[in-house]
Amino acid sequence: MNLGILFGGKSYEHEISIVSAITLKDVFKNNLYFVFCDKDKEFYLIENHNMKASYFSSFEYKKSKKLTIKNGGFFIQGMFSKKIPVDVYINLIHGNDGEDGKIASLFEFFDIKFIGAKIEASVLSYSKILTKYLAKMVGVKTLDYQVLKRGDEINLNFPVILKPAELGSSIGISVVKEQSKLAYSLDNSFEYSKNLLVEPFIDGVKEYNLAGFRLKDEIKFSFIEEPNKKEILDFEQKYLNFSGNSKIKKADITQELEQKIQEEFKKIYNFGFDGAIIRCDFFVIDNEVYLNEINANPGSLAYYLFDDFENLVYELAKNLPNTNNIKINYDYLHLISSNK
Template sequence: MAKKLRVGILFGGRSGEHEVSLLSAASILKAIDRKKFDVVPIGITKEGRWLASSDANSLLEGNNGAPSRKLRAGDPEATPGAKLLHEGIPTLLAPVPGPQGPEGKAIDVVFPVLHGTFGEDGTIQGLFELAGIAYVGSGVLGSSAGMDKDAMKRLFAQAGLPIVKHVTILRSEWEASPRKATARIEAALKYPLFVKPANLGSSVGISKAHDRKELGPALDEAAKYDRKLVIEQGVGGKKSPARELEVGVLGNDNPKASVVGEIIPGKEFYDYEAKYLSEGSVPVIPAKITAAEAKQIREMAVAAFLACDLAGLARVDFLMEPDGKRRIYLNEVNTLPGFTQISMYPKLWEATGISYTDLITRLIELGVERHREKNRNVYSRE
């Protein structure tokens, strides 16, 4: 009988997408194949404390990581600022015999379900690389590129992929001279505009500016979340907005694309509220597009995945002009998309023929495969 892999499901974190991460993790923990995997829940509170086992489950239940048992003097958890999980990160980094779970057993692979900052941007991936731990998803470079919308667009352009017109400005530039920054934006782009923090996900901090009056507040909002601000020219018009199409990509060096889906937002655009809070947005899978358009979008999705050196999984988002030429623009890649059973990425693969549980299994296998491939590298001349 094959040894069961010990999988750490890592969730929570310090980002603005903490709550989304909890939803994704709870869904994975419920659906993961327990016949194949021993599962260790690992939580990170909004303050950055690492939690394991029952304390991690407490975080999932909305208790913000409050210890599940009464603390006694001398317990590491009772010490202000102490980290759980056997003192947290230092133990997770133990190179021999491996990262230790709460029972002192080695974790074979980590499934990070950390959306946004400090989880999807290459930082936690760097931690895993230093520790020599197998993990699900893209590496440091791919995660960083997939998180930074400015760097991402540069890679897309280098690969010859069609993207919308955009301008990137720094927060310091906007704060030092709002008039000059506004003039620069308006000289390059036409309203309506989408204003985004360069490094954030789940549409947090994104606003649509229809005119100059709305541009300033939109830039102020985005500037709360990042030092780089990306301003994109809208596709389509108010009466005929752009169609929002999405594809799931799965694999490492030879990735495959799912069927194409479409999101019909319940609001003017697919912002955080439309994604997670309101019930008006409607997913359509497969999208009602031609076979030629679907083929083009799937090929572009794989090309975007490779351009950013991604691995494991990604949801790739597109914009299509609603009328006329129906031109298709690559919008962005999401290296750790929402992962509840009703999230778009799993639903796209379910429509393609891979169940939710099987998708989790395949992603863990891909993480192990990528780690094995990386271990072929030689880091010393001796």
């Protein structure tokens, strides 16, 4: 079975997606097919040996074979259109385009098999506001929150944390502890989103991350990570200081708490995430588990949280949910014609 990785996209997380794809190249022993979507929504086939940061930052990728998407997959452009021999694609575009449902829609429209969240699950998990509604529907606790738009009358109980509602990777988040710092933080966060999610900031709150996916009738869980952080887990701590698995810390928690976190994950996953590898980030307060956010396309697919990741991905690719194959036979039109 041949796997392909679609990465890039037009979003604030474009470069993070590139880093994720480069990382997975080294994780998989088998060769992968890499399809890059640039800021102009053009698709390119990237050879494995060109999967390095400088190839993209220098725009050398434009020398690669250009692709078009049609029913069944990606095709090399030219006089004789040749299909890329990929059986299943992995949606590895982070943020806008990849996690908001656009790529899921594109793949589903063209009958392309893929690992990733489908349209409805993508829409609900991409928006931090809709994620709150999803959690409420399935009975998972979340922190109290407010939604702010520019020009809204603001009445906050400090300290609070401001989060752009449609963005990941901890981009644009701010902790505000007093009124005098609010205006600057609002301007910063509104640069990234027209809606802000405002939650109480709890200093020193315990955070735990869990990834997983359904394989046949069983959810395969990763180990639970307790991320290293300062005050908050911001963009710099997530990405700029990344140096491989040395920073990954398996959570030292009781079996009871581990099972609680897994049960809350199941409730979320069962609401339409079949076929996707997702990571849920949780808070634990007074031994109660609260959902922080859902990562429908986690960085590097959260491979570092799993044992035997490559084999698990291939098993998932072989056991993706079946799509509804609608037959078009024109019986109704034949009936109309015959009655004239």
